[in-house]
Every structure is written in C-alpha cells, then in structure tokens.
Amino acid sequence: MNAIVIDHVGKTYGAQAALADVSFSLAEGALLALLGHNGAGKTTLMKLMLGLIRPTSGRVEVLGCDPAGAAMEFRRHLGFLPENVAFHDEMTGRDTLIFLARLKGVASNSCAALLERVGLAPAADRRVKTYSKGMRQRLGLAQALLGHPRILLLDEPTTGLDPVLRAEFFDILAELRKGGTTVLLSSHILTELEARTELVAIMRAGRLAAWGTLPQLRAAAAMPVRIRLSTPGAASRVANRLGGVTIAHVNDHSVDLTCLQSEKMAVLRHVAGLDAEVQDVDIHLPTLDDIYLHFGHGEVIQ
Amino acid sequence: MNAIxxxxxxxxxxGLRNRWIIGATLVLASLAFALALLGAAPTGALAVKPLAVTVVSLASLSIFLLPLIALLxxxxxxxxxxxxxxxxxxxxYPLTHTQFLLGKMMGHSAILALATLVGYGGAGLAVGLGQGGDAQSWGAFALLLATSVMLGMSFVSLATLASLLVRERSTAAGISVALWLLFVVVFDLAILGLLVTGKDWLAPWAFGWLLMANPADVYRLVNLTGFENVRMFSGMAGAAADLSFPPGALLAVLAAWVLVPMTAALMIFRRREL
Structure with a gap:
C-alpha cells in the first residue's frame, strides 16, 4: 500500500499559487528527500499531508485517509517536526514532552527513553528557555517520534545539529524505516542526504521539477562527469593525444575533461592507454548539489 | 474531551508556575480583607449585617479587577x-481547533475561579463567621462568588475572541486595554451622560436594557439588587424596583456574555487555516 499519495494537487493562497499540479506517491518505509528553494512549496506540501490545510485542487491521501477530513485518531500515526520548532519557554524539556505525549494519547513513561535517545536526558529538567538551537531541535525530534509514528514529516530536521548528532539522527531514521515508517524530510544541506536517501524530489516554484533516485536524476540531468588527469610536465602532450574528448581546461600539471555519464568508461579506457604520462585520475560525479542546482533553477521537466 | x-x-x-494564580489570589484576598474590615465601619449602625456590606464592596471592587485579570x-x-x-x-496533534480553544478558556477560567474563590471566599468566611451572617447574606455572598467567576469568564471569552482576530500580540494587548476601558469606565460614563441629557426623550426602561449591553453592569445589577439586605446597603432599593429584571434573567444575560463571544470565537477559529 502507498503510505502517501499526492494526486494532481494544487494549493493557492489568494492569487498566489503555492503548489501547482504536484503528483507522486510514496510506499511504506520509503525515505524521500524534498529539496527546493525557500517558497518552493515544501512546507505547504507537508501541511497538506498533516491536514492543516486543504488542497485547492487534486487529492491528498495519507495512510488511506484524507488528512484534512480524517478523524483526529489518524494524527496519532503522524510525527511532525516543523521548521524552526518552538516550545513554551517556561516549561522544562521533560514537561514539554509529557504534555505533548498526553495530547497524543501516548503513555508518558515513554518520554524518558525518547529524551535519552535524542541525547537530551541530562538537560531534561532544564527550562526550554535555556536550550540551544540544537537542543530545541532534539526536543522537536523527540516529540515527532512520540508513539511510533507511521509517517514522519521533518521540515529541515538537521539545521542546528552538530555532525555527530546528525549522524545519530540518520541512524534513528534508518531504524524507524525498518519498522515500516515512511519518512519525508526537507533539507537545504544536500551533501548529507546523498548517502542516506534513495528518493529525491526537487520542488521549484510550487511544481515538482524532478523526481527519482539519485542515479536516475543524474541520468535525467545528463550532467557531465568531470575527470581530472594529473600529468606533471606533460599536460599539452596528453591533451593532444586525447582526440575526440572534450577538454575543459589545461594547465601545467593537469588536464580536465568532461564527458557524459554514458561515455565515462570509454574515456577512462582511452586515458588508461596513455601509459605513464598520466599519474593519477580524479573522477567527479555530479553531486546532489549539482543536480539540485540543475533542476531547482533550470527548466521544469514534466 | 480528553484533549480539552x-x-x-x-x-x-x-498559571501556577508563573505565579499568576498566587498573585491574583493574593491581590483579591488582600483587597477583599481590607474592604471587609474597613467597609463595615462607615455603616455605623449596631444592627449592621457586615457580610451584606462586604458583598456590596466586593462587587464594586470586582468590576474593576476581575475583567482586568481575565483580559491579562x-x-x-x-x-x-x-x-x-x-x-x-x-x-x-490529535487536537481540533475547538478543543484547543475550549481548553484554553477552561484553563483560564479555572485560574480565575481559583483566585476568586480562595481570595474572596477567605475574606467572606472571616467576616461571616467572625461577625455573623444570616442565611440571606450567605446567599448573597454565594451569588457574588458565582457571578464573579462568570464575570471573569465573560472577559476571558472576549479576550480570547480578540486574540484570534489580530495578527500581533501587541494589537491584542491594545484591544484588551480598550475593552477594559470601554466596559469598566467609558460605558458607565456614557450611560450617565444619557441619563442626564436623554431623560426627556428616552424612556426610563430603556436604561435598564442599555445596561444589559455591558457584562460588568449586569454583574453589578445581579449582586446589588439580588437580595433585599444588599439592596439596602447599595442604595439600589429604588433602582431595582424601576429596572425590574428578575435575578434569573440577569444571570442568563451574564451567561450569554460568557457564551456568545465564546461561540463566536469557536466559529471563527474552526475555519482558520494556519
């Protein structure tokens, strides 16, 4: 069963279109990274899945229900971490989590374990007012995990987290996914997602500009692979012997080549035939950043 | 229900943590005690019913204080x-807009009720038990406590309504100050002005109905005219005969002042998208 179905969804605020004709579906246990510039519609999409707002057109289905029309019970299966999460400053972290657990109908004795899990146990009895950005984010994550949600929506979850905690955060996500939780997260920090996500959706101006796995997106973007040959003292000689290959840049000790993904092996075989003149080869595949820049700012592909 | x-x-x-409850209780209690102890003196008579006098003083005090506390x-x-x-x-979370708003109003009403019952109740008990109170005075005092809570709740409803009509906290604070001034100060002055200038063309009964447009005045009327012995001390014996609103009707109007803004707030908030 698909955990999330977004079917030709549009949402307009007044005259402004926040989303236009977005369609995709997510299987249970999937992890989708939602990328896009500010105002691209990521948060609007999450609000629709949470049932906070209704689509102007199209259909949203989460766990087989219409989130805006579903009974309140439905929300027990959702976990949400908003961007710039805020809590009541005067409450302690523990009280905050217990309050939210009660609201969600979750036994409040699970709170201590959750605080431990996000590394907030030592500060649990301090007031939220005294928390750093990262600590608030951890508390936000803890509340999103209350009651083992089946759908986890995380809006910019890793901002303010240090690298160690960021790694732990992705470990927690991996663990949840094994239990069948569907995770949808948005982020600006693209490189950290690269190793962790299978599915990527790139939003641009309210539309889905690209969708797929990273290799698929790489192929669709047809972005060139850059190859740097280290050729101390022999750069121009090597360059001359590379007939037919696009040479991007030559200087004293290296030659930069670009080629399509599909031509990469052919080029490498050619380079290997140049014997000892080439000391080393660096291959630079397009990163998520490159792909994001390509789709996030280039043409919208339908 | 549980979410509420x-x-x-x-x-x-x-309210407990930020000492709102303790603060409001202390203010109400100290003023109530001061009024109860001093308020008995000017009546001068030996046959004074101190609890009834206390009711009159407390009713006047509440009109200023309770709306202010509720709005804050x-x-x-x-x-x-x-x-x-x-x-x-x-x-x-599994929480509807309605549940959220009802929970907020219920919590604030509870804070107010706690402060009123403890603050006024303490003073009333001290006066009533110490200097004697007859059944009628106790009745008037019970009515005072109940209507004080209702008065507070009506301003909780009004403030909540204001708080969801505006986009900034500072605007909401301004509206609350304006509401307090309007209902507690300006309204009565306007009525007084009408009474002076309009006595030729405005029927006397119309003034009674105008008073219904202000929860603070309804509260005053209920408490000052509800019981015979209170009426005497409040100088409302004559007025009550003219106005002729039975206490039950006044209570219903006061309840409407709680429920109407509350219902309006719920209806507006239910449709709100965030």
Missing part, C-alpha cells in the same frame, strides 16, 4: 501561540 482537559491542565500548571490572562491565548510558533505543532 490536557490543554486546560497545562494552562492551569502554567487570555489576551494572547491564540495570537501568542501563533507568534511564538507553538501553534503549528499543537495543531498537528
């Missing part, structure tokens, strides 16, 4: 949560 209680419970705990409690109950950014998260 969770929200109300949190508001009540907030509730003016940012919606807009404050939105401005702090805590609202979005709360509404993704």
């Amino acid at each position: 209680l969770v929200i109300a419970g949190k508001e009540l705990r907030d 409690l509730s003016y940012d109950s919606v807009v404050g949560e939105i401005e702090r950014g805590t609202m979005l998260l709360l509404l993704t």
Whole structure:
C-alpha cells in the first residue's frame, strides 16, 4: 500500500499559487528527500499531508485517509517536526514532552527513553528557555517520534545539529524505516542526504521539477562527469593525444575533461592507454548539489 | 474531551508556575480583607449585617479587577501561540481547533475561579463567621462568588475572541486595554451622560436594557439588587424596583456574555487555516 499519495494537487493562497499540479506517491518505509528553494512549496506540501490545510485542487491521501477530513485518531500515526520548532519557554524539556505525549494519547513513561535517545536526558529538567538551537531541535525530534509514528514529516530536521548528532539522527531514521515508517524530510544541506536517501524530489516554484533516485536524476540531468588527469610536465602532450574528448581546461600539471555519464568508461579506457604520462585520475560525479542546482533553477521537466 | 482537559491542565500548571494564580489570589484576598474590615465601619449602625456590606464592596471592587485579570490572562491565548510558533505543532496533534480553544478558556477560567474563590471566599468566611451572617447574606455572598467567576469568564471569552482576530500580540494587548476601558469606565460614563441629557426623550426602561449591553453592569445589577439586605446597603432599593429584571434573567444575560463571544470565537477559529 502507498503510505502517501499526492494526486494532481494544487494549493493557492489568494492569487498566489503555492503548489501547482504536484503528483507522486510514496510506499511504506520509503525515505524521500524534498529539496527546493525557500517558497518552493515544501512546507505547504507537508501541511497538506498533516491536514492543516486543504488542497485547492487534486487529492491528498495519507495512510488511506484524507488528512484534512480524517478523524483526529489518524494524527496519532503522524510525527511532525516543523521548521524552526518552538516550545513554551517556561516549561522544562521533560514537561514539554509529557504534555505533548498526553495530547497524543501516548503513555508518558515513554518520554524518558525518547529524551535519552535524542541525547537530551541530562538537560531534561532544564527550562526550554535555556536550550540551544540544537537542543530545541532534539526536543522537536523527540516529540515527532512520540508513539511510533507511521509517517514522519521533518521540515529541515538537521539545521542546528552538530555532525555527530546528525549522524545519530540518520541512524534513528534508518531504524524507524525498518519498522515500516515512511519518512519525508526537507533539507537545504544536500551533501548529507546523498548517502542516506534513495528518493529525491526537487520542488521549484510550487511544481515538482524532478523526481527519482539519485542515479536516475543524474541520468535525467545528463550532467557531465568531470575527470581530472594529473600529468606533471606533460599536460599539452596528453591533451593532444586525447582526440575526440572534450577538454575543459589545461594547465601545467593537469588536464580536465568532461564527458557524459554514458561515455565515462570509454574515456577512462582511452586515458588508461596513455601509459605513464598520466599519474593519477580524479573522477567527479555530479553531486546532489549539482543536480539540485540543475533542476531547482533550470527548466521544469514534466 | 480528553484533549480539552490536557490543554486546560497545562494552562492551569502554567498559571501556577508563573505565579499568576498566587498573585491574583493574593491581590483579591488582600483587597477583599481590607474592604471587609474597613467597609463595615462607615455603616455605623449596631444592627449592621457586615457580610451584606462586604458583598456590596466586593462587587464594586470586582468590576474593576476581575475583567482586568481575565483580559491579562487570555489576551494572547491564540495570537501568542501563533507568534511564538507553538501553534503549528499543537495543531498537528490529535487536537481540533475547538478543543484547543475550549481548553484554553477552561484553563483560564479555572485560574480565575481559583483566585476568586480562595481570595474572596477567605475574606467572606472571616467576616461571616467572625461577625455573623444570616442565611440571606450567605446567599448573597454565594451569588457574588458565582457571578464573579462568570464575570471573569465573560472577559476571558472576549479576550480570547480578540486574540484570534489580530495578527500581533501587541494589537491584542491594545484591544484588551480598550475593552477594559470601554466596559469598566467609558460605558458607565456614557450611560450617565444619557441619563442626564436623554431623560426627556428616552424612556426610563430603556436604561435598564442599555445596561444589559455591558457584562460588568449586569454583574453589578445581579449582586446589588439580588437580595433585599444588599439592596439596602447599595442604595439600589429604588433602582431595582424601576429596572425590574428578575435575578434569573440577569444571570442568563451574564451567561450569554460568557457564551456568545465564546461561540463566536469557536466559529471563527474552526475555519482558520494556519
């Protein structure tokens, strides 16, 4: 069963279109990274899945229900971490989590374990007012995990987290996914997602500009692979012997080549035939950043 | 229902933590005691019924204080949560807009009721038990306590309504000050002005109906005309005969002042998208 179905969804605020004709579906246990510039519609999409707002057109289905029309019970299966999460400053972290657990109908004795899990146990009895950005984010994550949600929506979850905690955060996500939780997260920090996500959706101006796995997106973007040959003292000689290959840049000790993904092996075989003149080869595949820049700012592909 | 209680419970705990409850109780109690002790003196008579006098003084005091406390409690109950950014998260929980708002109002009403019952109740008990109170005076005092809570609740409703009509906390605070001035100060002055200038063309009964447009005046009427012995001390014996609103009707109007703004707030908030 698909955990999330977004079917030709549009949402307009007044005259402004926040989303236009977005369609995709997510299987249970999937992890989708939602990328896009500010105002691209990521948060609007999450609000629709949470049932906070209704689509102007199209259909949203989460766990087989219409989130805006579903009974309140439905929300027990959702976990949400908003961007710039805020809590009541005067409450302690523990009280905050217990309050939210009660609201969600979750036994409040699970709170201590959750605080431990996000590394907030030592500060649990301090007031939220005294928390750093990262600590608030951890508390936000803890509340999103209350009651083992089946759908986890995380809006910019890793901002303010240090690298160690960021790694732990992705470990927690991996663990949840094994239990069948569907995770949808948005982020600006693209490189950290690269190793962790299978599915990527790139939003641009309210539309889905690209969708797929990273290799698929790489192929669709047809972005060139850059190859740097280290050729101390022999750069121009090597360059001359590379007939037919696009040479991007030559200087004293290296030659930069670009080629399509599909031509990469052919080029490498050619380079290997140049014997000892080439000391080393660096291959630079397009990163998520490159792909994001390509789709996030280039043409919208339908 | 459970979600309403969770929200109300949190508001009540907030009230305890930030010393709102203790502060309001102390203010009400100290003023009530001061009035109770001093208020008995000017009557001069030996046959004075001190509890009845206390009711008159407390009713006048409440008209100024209780609306103020209620407005301060509730003016940012919606807009404050939105401005702090805590609202979005709360509404993704299994909590409807209606439950959220009812919980807020219930919590604030509970804080107010606690402060009123403890603050006034303490003073009333001290006076009533110490200097003697007959059944009628106790009745008047019970009515005072009940209507004081209702008066507070009506301003909780009004402030909550104001807090969801505006986009900024500061605007909500301004509206609350304006509401207090309007109902507590300006309204009575306007009525007084009408009474002076309009006595030729305005029927006397119309003034009674005008008073219904202000919860503070309804509260005053209920308490000052509800019981015979109170009426004597409040100088309302004559007025009550003219106005001729039975206490039951006045209570119903006061209840309407709680329920109408509350219902309006619920209806507006239910349709709100965040």
